[in-house]
Amino acid sequence: MQQNLAYVQASHQPCRLRRSGEWRLNVSPPAPRRFRVIRLAQLSLLLAAGLYAVLTLAGTSGDEPAVLALRTSIIVVSGLLCILRAVLLRGARAPWALFGAGIISYGLAGVYFSLVVEEPTGGAGSGENSIVSAADIGWLLFYPACYVAVILLLRQRILRFHPSVWLDALVGVLGVAALCSGITPWISEADPGDTATIVFGLIYPLADLLLLLLVVTAFGLMDWRPGQVWWLLGTGLGGFALADSYVLYLIANGGYTQGGLVDIVWVLSLLTPAFAAWQRQPWRRPARMSGWSVITVPLVLSVVAIALLVLGSTVDLPLVTVILAATTVLAALARAAMTFIEVQQLAESRALAHTDDLTGLTNRRGFLERLSQMEMNSGQGDSSALLLLDLDRFKEINDSFGHHLGDALLIEVGARISGALRPGDLQARLGGDEFAVLLEDADADAARLVAERVLQALSGPFEVGGMTLHVGASIGAALYPEHALDAQTLLQRADVAMYGAKAGRTGVGYYRPGAEVDTLLRLDMIESLRAALGTGQIEVHYQVKVDLGSGSPHGVEALVRWRHPTRGLLAPDAFVPLAEQAGLMRKLTIEVLELALAQCRRWWDGGVDMTVAVNLAASDLLDRAFPDQVRGLLHQYGLPPSALEVEITETTLMRDLVRSAAVLDELRELGVKIAVDDYGTGYSSLAYLQELPVDILKLDKSFVTRLEDGSERRRQKAEAIVRSTIGLAHALGLRIVVEGVDSASVLAKLRSYGCDLAQGYFLGQPRPATELTATLSALGHQDCAQQLTPTPAPAPTPMGPLRC
Numbered sequence: 001m002q003q004n005l006a007y008v009q010a011s012h013q014p015c016r017l018r019r020s021g022e023w024r025l026n027v028s029p030p031a032p033r034r035f036r037v038i039r040l041a042q043l044s045l046l047l048a049a050g051l052y053a054v055l056t057l058a059g060t061s062g063d064e065p066a067v068l069a070l071r072t073s074i075i076v077v078s079g080l081l082c083i084l085r086a087v088l089l090r091g092a093r094a095p096w097a098l099f100g101a102g103i104i105s106y107g108l109a110g111v112y113f114s115l116v117v118e119e120p121t122g123g124a125g126s127g128e129n130s131i132v133s134a135a136d137i138g139w140l141l142f143y144p145a146c147y148v149a150v151i152l153l154l155r156q157r158i159l160r161f162h163p164s165v166w167l168d169a170l171v172g173v174l175g176v177a178a179l180c181s182g183i184t185p186w187i188s189e190a191d192p193g194d195t196a197t198i199v200f201g202l203i204y205p206l207a208d209l210l211l212l213l214l215v216v217t218a219f220g221l222m223d224w225r226p227g228q229v230w231w232l233l234g235t236g237l238g239g240f241a242l243a244d245s246y247v248l249y250l251i252a253n254g255g256y257t258q259g260g261l262v263d264i265v266w267v268l269s270l271l272t273p274a275f276a277a278w279q280r281q282p283w284r285r286p287a288r289m290s291g292w293s294v295i296t297v298p299l300v301l302s303v304v305a306i307a308l309l310v311l312g313s314t315v316d317l318p319l320v321t322v323i324l325a326a327t328t329v330l331a332a333l334a335r336a337a338m339t340f341i342e343v344q345q346l347a348e349s350r351a352l353a354h355t356d357d358l359t360g361l362t363n364r365r366g367f368l369e370r371l372s373q374m375e376m377n378s379g380q381g382d383s384s385a386l387l388l389l390d391l392d393r394f395k396e397i398n399d400s401f402g403h404h405l406g407d408a409l410l411i412e413v414g415a416r417i418s419g420a421l422r423p424g425d426l427q428a429r430l431g432g433d434e435f436a437v438l439l440e441d442a443d444a445d446a447a448r449l450v451a452e453r454v455l456q457a458l459s460g461p462f463e464v465g466g467m468t469l470h471v472g473a474s475i476g477a478a479l480y481p482e483h484a485l486d487a488q489t490l491l492q493r494a495d496v497a498m499y500g501a502k503a504g505r506t507g508v509g510y511y512r513p514g515a516e517v518d519t520l521l522r523l524d525m526i527e528s529l530r531a532a533l534g535t536g537q538i539e540v541h542y543q544v545k546v547d548l549g550s551g552s553p554h555g556v557e558a559l560v561r562w563r564h565p566t567r568g569l570l571a572p573d574a575f576v577p578l579a580e581q582a583g584l585m586r587k588l589t590i591e592v593l594e595l596a597l598a599q600c601r602r603w604w605d606g607g608v609d610m611t612v613a614v615n616l617a618a619s620d621l622l623d624r625a626f627p628d629q630v631r632g633l634l635h636q637y638g639l640p641p642s643a644l645e646v647e648i649t650e651t652t653l654m655r656d657l658v659r660s661a662a663v664l665d666e667l668r669e670l671g672v673k674i675a676v677d678d679y680g681t682g683y684s685s686l687a688y689l690q691e692l693p694v695d696i697l698k699l700d701k702s703f704v705t706r707l708e709d710g711s712e713r714r715r716q717k718a719e720a721i722v723r724s725t726i727g728l729a730h731a732l733g734l735r736i737v738v739e740g741v742d743s744a745s746v747l748a749k750l751r752s753y754g755c756d757l758a759q760g761y762f763l764g765q766p767r768p769a770t771e772l773t774a775t776l777s778a779l780g781h782q783d784c785a786q787q788l789t790p791t792p793a794p795a796p797t798p799m800g801p802l803r804c
Contacts, residue, residue, distance in 0.1 A: 038278055041081060048074050049271055053264045068114055074267055075107030078274040085277035095152040099273045102145030106270065109138025143207040146237060147214060153233075154218050157226070167335040174331055175305050178324035208241035213300065215241075229279045236272030239265050302332035356429040358407055359414040367428035367436055371487035374440060374480070384480045385447035387437040388494040389417070389454065390502065392472040393618060394433035395583040400622035400659070405465045412462050413471070420453040436494075444510070447477045451508045467658065474502035478511040502581055526582045528564065529575055533587050537563050540595045541766035544776070545613075545737060545759045548751050553776055555611035555645065557759065558596035559766045560588065585617040593633060597644065599769045601637040608776050613645035613675060618652045622659055627666035634670075641671025647698065649677050661692055668693035675737070680725065689732055697729045701740020701760070707749060723753050730754070 052070050060067055082100030086093040113135035215234045219226055226234070243266040305328035308321060354366030362370070374384055391413065398406035410433065417435060418427055426438040437454070439447055455473060462469045476498025484490035493511045501509030503522060532538060542556040562570040579588050593614050600612045620626050634641055646667060653660050653676070664674055675696035676689075680703055689697075699722065706718035722738070729736040741747050741760030750758055764775075 038081065038084065041077065042275060042278065045074060045077055045081075045271060045274060048077075049268060052267060056260065056264055063114075068111075071263075071267055072107050072111050075110070075270050076104055078271050079103030079105075079107065081274035082277045092153060092156060095149040096273075096277050098145045098149035098152070099277070102142040102149070103270055103273060105138045105145070106142040109135040112138065140203065140207070143211060146211060150214055150218055150233075150237075153230075157222055157230075167331060167338060171302060171328055171331045171335060174324055174328040175300075175302065178305050178308055178321055178328055205245050208245045211237055211241045229276045232272045232276035232279065236269045236276070238269075239272075240269035243269060302329060305329050305332070359411050359429050361414050361418075361435075362426060362428035364428065364430045367426065367430065367438070368487065368491075370426055370438060371491065374438065375487050378480070382441070383443050383482070385439040385442040385444070385450075386478050386480065386490050386494045387439065387447065387451055387454070388430075388476045388478075388491070388498045389435040389437070389473050390498055391433040392474060392502070393580075394471060396585075396619040396622050397469060397471065399583075400619070400624070401465070401467070405467070408464045409462055409469060409471065412464060413458065416457040417454055420457040421450060425450070436491075444477075444479060447479065448508070451475045451477055455507050473507075474498055474505075475508045476501055476511065477508065483511045499581075503577065505577075522578065525575065526578050526584075529562070529578060530582065530584060532562060532564075533584065533591060537565070538588070538591050538595070539563055539569075539768070540592055540599070541768055542599075542612075542772050543759055543766040544764045544772070545757050546763050548747075548755055548758055553610065554757055555613060556772070557613045557647070558592060558615075560592050580617065583619075585619045586623065589614070589617055589620050590629065593630070597633050597637045597639060600643055601639060602769075603773065603776070604639070604643070606773070606777065608773070609643075610776065611643055611645055611673075613647050615647045615677065616652070621648065621652060621663050624659075624663065626663055627670060630667060630672065631670055642673070645673040645675055645696070647675045647677040650679065653692070664693050668695075680721070689734075694734060696735045696737060696757075697725070698737040698739055699725055701738075704738055704740040704746060704750075704760075705742075707746055708743065719749075722750075722755075726753050726755055 048070060052067070052074060055067055055070070079100040079102070082096045082103065084100075086097035086100065113133065116133075116135075215237050218230070219234055222230065243262050246262055247266070305325040308317065308325040309329065311317065354362060354369070356363040371386075378384065394406065394409070397409065410429070413433075414427070414429060414435065417437070421427060421437060422439070424440070426440075428436045428438075430436050437450070439450060442450070454475065458471065458473050462471060476494045476496065478484060478490050478494035478497055480490050483493050497509040497511040499509075499522060501507060539561045540558045541561055542558060544553050545555050545557060546552070547554040560572055560576070562575050564570050576585075576588075579585050596612045596614050600610060603610045630644070630646075634644065648660075648664075668674060673695045674693055675698055676694050677698045678700045679697045680700045703718055703721050703725075706714060707722065708715065726736050735756040737757040737759065738750050738755050739759055741750065741758045742762050744762065746760075747758060747762060764772075
């Protein structure tokens with residue numbers, strides 16, 4: 001109670017807030033008026049209780065009208081405060097209303113007894129004072145109100161409140177009734193008198209006992225850490241039950257007179273709910289219904305009922321006692337049956353809690369528990385391996401085809417992984433497109449073999465939703481205890497190895513010490529790239545393509561660059577793979593497309609009619625809305641579709657040939673030219689050249705480099721490949737572009753072979769538009785091979801889809 005008042009006072013203390021580097025005082029707004037009235041009423045109750053205690057200890061008779069009125073006022077006001085709590089505040093309204101009603105009923109019953117029953121009979125000491133009256137009904141109503149209120153409050157603190165608790169209450173009521181009906185005849189024979197008086201004399205101590213058992217059970221369920229509200233309630237109800245039992249004992253022995261210490265405890269016990277009701281209760285983790293405390297009440301009273309039935313076989317008991325005892329046992333059996341069902345449901349719930357809803361595999365929670373068990377059960381010399389698998393390009397598939405198809409693909413992937421594992425290996429889906437496999441009793445060789453089998457299982461096409469899809473995977477492997485001594489660290493290091501495999505495109509990666517630094521740098525780059533999109537950090541450089549027939553510039557290829565705030569200008573190979581892994585390729589492609597078309601518009605306005613080629617990623621070819629985006633951008637910049645070329649690689653094209661063909665058909669109908677980039681390094685299938693709407697072939701520069709490198713025989717083979725490819729393109733009605741022209745001799749050979757277009761460092765390196773514009777304007781239709789300043793060719797670097 002003092003803590004509650006302290007909280008009220010503390011809520012109005014000034015607090016200091018720091019804002020804009022300065023400290024200033026901030027006073028909390030005053031509490032609403034009605035709450036100030038409640039606090040005033042609580043303070044008045046404390047003062048009244050203190051006054052009652054002083055008067056009682058001073059020897060003032062409890063029969064004095066002033067003392068009686070003071071005691072009744074304290075009890076009734078306490079009940080009213082509980083009812084006001086139910087009316088004015090949301091949450092737990094029913095239990096506090098029951099507490100209030102029960103307390104008021106108890107207080108008014110005391111008034112009735114003092115004014116109607118006790119006064120005419122001449123005081124507590126008379127023999128007629130024990131006669132049952134209407135006051136007993138008011139006093140007894142207090143108990144069921146408290147029972148139900150405690151159970152309702154307990155429901156809010158229990159994680160899952162089982163319906164069997166209500167059966168516990170029924171067992172309690174029946175058990176008390178059976179015990180009461182069984183003892184009554186014995187007491188009547190020993191001390192003949194009014195049977196109703198004897199019955200009611202027994203009900204009170206049994207009801208108090210049941211109240212004590214209920215409070216102990218509630219505290220046990222909350223692991224004896226219930227919080228201030230429950231401590232106030234428990235102390236009050238427990239004190240009331242003990243004081244009430246002691247008073248009944250004194251009355252039975254004819255030694256009770258109103259007043260004294262026991263009456264003070266009685267009144268204070270009925271006062272505590274008024275403070276508990278308005279106590280601020282912080283959030284606490286819900287408790288679980290487990291342990292012996294759950295069955296304390298039904299167990300004790302079931303034993304009592306069985307004892308009565310056993311006793312009834314040797315002595316005569318009233319029929320009602322036997323019926324009540326048998327009903328108590330039957331209710332206890334029903335409670336046991338319900339408990340069995342709940343345990344079965346709990347086991348099923350536990351299994352479901354450890355199962356992934358989509359694939360039926362173990363989920364993250366179940367997998368982490370199994371990892372922890374492996375850690376605890378592993379002995380000296382034991383070794384286990386953890387494989388962490390992440391699908392490549394799954395986000396593109398999910399976004400392009402919809403979540404229903406993505407879910408179906410995940411189910412198929414899970415089934416294939418399962419088929420590649422050893423008996424006893426545990427597979428789990430951790431979330432999204434991330435899977436994990438725990439290999440117990442496995443070393444590095446076993447982990448490598450299983451990882452390779454999994455990759456082999458996933459390499460084939462997936463028939464999902466009437467579509468054929470290809471999806472790759474990256475696997476990270478970490479060993480226990482070689483790489484980590486606990487489950488969480490092992491999972492983290494397998495994750496590091498997996499991202500290493502994804503970045504290096506090696507399929508399987510193995511953890512190596514210090515790899516976390518690389519992972520942190522990679523994650524930092526991904527987040528920096530995510531923030532860079534749309535902020536002007538992405539730039540486009542342009543490399544000219546020359547018409548070898550006329551020698552004039554034919555167009556340019558747009559090549560992406562990233563001007564990093566701290567690392568300077570970055571080439572595509574430094575960030576395009578990261579964009580693919582992070583699902584940023586669509587945004588990157590659209591930004592490059594916007595920049596390229598905007599620059600093309602400026603060139604056209606300046607009298608330089610250039611076509612611009614932009615590289616596409618796999619995600620663009622899977623997006624059926626991409627052609628509409630291209631149409632919108634062409635319209636925005638006022639350019640005809642013929643001003644744009646899109647370049648795709650063979651590998652990108654073959655990931656989903658059907659859907660890619662549909663997107664390319666729409667682009668072709670729009671009037672956009674289609675070029676197959678890096679021809680000769682991928683599938684090189686003649687079938688797709690015949691079926692797909694392709695306009696241009698771009699021969700990979702690796703073939704051109706061999707025209708002047710290596711032995712004579714090697715140069716002859718390279719020349720034959722270049723000649724035949726040019727002839728094939730012309731036979732199919734396609735134009736051909738040769739990349740990697742780095743010398744005048746190679747340029748001359750290509751002209752003699754009949755090549756249409758060429759690009760390379762000899763003809764011009766990639767440059768910003770500001771540098772290239774002046775050159776293009778000056779050249780006009782002159783021969784680029786003669787006018788462009790040759791540039792030394794740099795060492796080759798790995799290229800992504802948007803390459804330099």
